[in-house]
Amino acid sequence: MGLPATTLYNSLVNTLDASSLWRAVTSQAEAFGLDPKKFEAPHRDVIREVAAFLQTDPDISAVIAPIIICGKPGTGKTTFLYVLDVVLREHYGLPDNIPSTLTKERRRFPVPKRAFRHHQTSLLSVRKWSELLNFMMWNQTTHTLIAEDLETFLVETMAPMRVILADEVEMEGYAPTLPDFGSHGMLVIGTSNQYEFAHLNTDLVPPHIYLFEGHDMRVGDPEDAVITDKQYAWDYFAQLQAAPQTTIEQLTYSADQKDNCVFIYADFKTAIRAPILETRWAQLLTDIIRLTRYNPQLTAENSILLLDEFDPELLTSDYDSLIRFVSLFDAIEQMGLGVLVRNT
Numbered sequence: 001m002g003l004p005a006t007t008l009y010n011s012l013v014n015t016l017d018a019s020s021l022w023r024a025v026t027s028q029a030e031a032f033g034l035d036p037k038k039f040e041a042p043h044r045d046v047i048r049e050v051a052a053f054l055q056t057d058p059d060i061s062a063v064i065a066p067i068i069i070c071g072k073p074g075t076g077k078t079t080f081l082y083v084l085d086v087v088l089r090e091h092y093g094l095p096d097n098i099p100s101t102l103t104k105e106r107r108r109f110p111v112p113k114r115a116f117r118h119h120q121t122s123l124l125s126v127r128k129w130s131e132l133l134n135f136m137m138w139n140q141t142t143h144t145l146i147a148e149d150l151e152t153f154l155v156e157t158m159a160p161m162r163v164i165l166a167d168e169v170e171m172e173g174y175a176p177t178l179p180d181f182g183s184h185g186m187l188v189i190g191t192s193n194q195y196e197f198a199h200l201n202t203d204l205v206p207p208h209i210y211l212f213e214g215h216d217m218r219v220g221d222p223e224d225a226v227i228t229d230k231q232y233a234w235d236y237f238a239q240l241q242a243a244p245q246t247t248i249e250q251l252t253y254s255a256d257q258k259d260n261c262v263f264i265y266a267d268f269k270t271a272i273r274a275p276i277l278e279t280r281w282a283q284l285l286t287d288i289i290r291l292t293r294y295n296p297q298l299t300a301e302n303s304i305l306l307l308d309e310f311d312p313e314l315l316t317s318d319y320d321s322l323i324r325f326v327s328l329f330d331a332i333e334q335m336g337l338g339v340l341v342r343n344t
Contacts, residue, residue, distance in 0.1 A: 015092070016051055016054055016055065016092055017051055017055070018047060018048045018051040018052070021047050021050065021051045021087070021092075022044060022047045024087045024091050024092075025039070025043075025047060025083055025084055025087050026039060028083050028086055028087050028091075029083045032083065032116075032117045033117075034079070034083070038076065038214070039080070042069075042210040042211060042212055043080060043212075045210055046067060046069065046080075046084075046189070046210055047084075049067060049187075049208065050067075050084070050088075050163065050187065050189070053162075053163075053187045054092075054162065054163070058159065058160075058162065058185060059185045060154075060155055060159050060184045060185045061184075061185065062185040063182055063183050063185075063205060064182045064185060064186060064187050064188075065182065065205040065206065065207055065208055066178050066181075066182055066187070066188035066189070066190060066200065066207045066208070067187065067188070067189045067190070067207065067208045067209075067210065068169055068189075068190045068191070068192055068197065068200075068207045068208070068209050068210070069081075069189070069190070069191045069192070069209075069210050069211075069212055070191075070192050070193070070194065070195050070209055070210070070211050070212070071193070071211055071212035071213060071214075072193065073193055074215075075212040075213065075214050075215075076212060076214075077191040077192075077212050078123070078167055078191055079116075080212070081123055081165050081167070081189060081191060082114075082116035082117075082119075082121055082123065083116075084165075084189075085116075085121045085122055085123055085165055086116065086119045086121065088163055089121075089122060090119070094161060094162055094163060095160055095161055096120075096121075096122040096161065097157045097158065097160060097161055098111055098113075098122065098124075098132070098157075098161075099111065100113050102132065102135065102136070104135065104136060104138075105139075105140045105141070107135075107140060109131075109132065109135040110280075111124070111128070111132065112124070112128065112277070112280075114330075115282065121165070122161070122164075122165055123165035123166070123167055124165075124166065124167065125166070125167045125168045126166045126167065126168055126169050126170065126177055126178070126190065127168065127170075129164070129166055129177050129181075130176075130177040133150060133153070133154075133176075133177060133180060136149060136150060136153040137149050137150040137153075150180070154180060154181070154184045155184065158181065158184070158186060159184055159185060159186060161186065162185075162186060162187065163186070163187050163188075163189065164181050164186050164187070164188045164189070165188075165189055165190075166178065166188055166189070166190040166191075167190070167191050168190075168191065168192065169190035169191065169192040169194075169197065170192070170194070175199040175200075178190065178200060178207075179200070182205075190207075195209070195211075197209075225339055225340055225341050226310075226340075226341055226342070227340050227341065227342040228342075233306075233340055234342065236258060236263055236265075236306060237265065237306055237308055237340075237342055239256075240254045240255070240256060240263060240265030240306060241254075241265060241308060243256065243265070248284060248287075248288070249274070249276060249280075249284060250274040250275060250276070251266065251270075251271060251274045251276060251284060252266065252267070252270055253265060253266045253271075253288065255288055255289075255291075255292040256292065257292060257293055257294050257295070257298070260295065260298070260302065261298070261302050261303060261304060262288075262289050262292050262293050262298055262302060262303040262304070263303070263304050263306055264285065264288055264289070264292070264303065264304070264305050264306065265306045265308065266305070266306070266307060266308070267307075267308050267309055268307045268308060268309050268310045268311060268314075268341070269309060269311065269314060271307065271328065272314070272315075272321045272324045272325045272328065273320075273321060273324070274324070275324075276324065276327070276328075277323070277324065277327045281327055281328050281330075281331035281332075282331040282335055285300065285303075285305070285331060285332075285335060285337060286300065286335070289303050300335035300336055300337045301335075301336040301337075303337055303338065304337070304338035304339065304340055305332065305337055305338065305339045305340070306340050306341075306342075307339065307340070307341045307342075308341075308342055308343075308344075309342075309343055309344065310341035310342065310343050311343065
């Protein structure tokens with residue numbers, strides 16, 4: 001699976017240093033339409049640590065302190081890791097050994113491979129990494145966790161990746177996950193909206209923490225998405241509400257192309273109660289757009305999701321719906337899909 005660690009080391013050691021990695025990251029950011037001038041001293045410090053780590057000989061017996069990028073939402077933590085991931089995997093050949101579906105003892109475990117600007121990335125949430133490790137450790141015959149199975153998976157599959165990217169590092173919970181990686185010679189780089197990690201201070205050498213500051217860089221005002229009966233898009237809602245509905249994987253929708261744009265209509269409550277999570281949302285929306293468009297050139301960026309009877313109060317009382325809502329909007333962000341909402 002991927003390059004053996006020693007081969008990977010030999011291929012990187014003569015080409016990767018902090019300066020070249022920094023240039024590659026800023027160039028890739030610019031190619032993605034991002035402003036590399038927003039990458040400041042903390043970004044450069046992270047790159048310096050990554051380069052120094054990759055210049056060392058792989059050692060699965062080493063204990064490596066994780067890096068955690070902390071900051072308020074919208075300060076570009078996850079976006080920075082997306083760019084870094086693309087550079088490490090595509091420019092420097094670090095492997096991503098985790099497929100979209102893992103199998104063990106005829107069991108299957110779906111892995112939500114996130115996309116960024118149409119590039120598949122290796123970044124997963126800490127929670128998903130934790131579930132993945134538990135899946136590989138669980139023995140269906142004995143119904144117990146087998147430490148040897150986890151050890152084999154970490155050494156043979158994970159260690160050659162060398163750098164593990166983890167979103168949403170929590171103050172508590174999933175405690176063994178980062179130490180499991182770090183104690184096998186892997187550098188974990190995580191993101192968090194929090195600033196203290198007591199369990200890592202006790203389970204592993206203390207993390208190296210970098211603070212990404214600044215204002216919220218997420219573009220747009222949510223109020224601009226709310227449609228009233230005085231706006232032309234209200235008619236689109238009404239027309240697609242009355243149109244024949246199609247059901248796919250418990251998602252009921254109608255769709256049509258209007259004004260060189262694909263519109264997908266769905267009832268908000270129905271949509272977020274459908275058992276659809278993570279990258280499956282992106283796949284379904286992509287399939288709907290492909291089936292609906294008359295112009296083959298139209299993509300997600302020429303499409304708008306119409307969510308009817310939008311009710312954020314539902315999210316405060318239904319945790320499962322909240323998780324699905326977050327998954328849906330993660331997919332929307334990755335795809336560049338437009339969104340309009342109304343409540344009659």
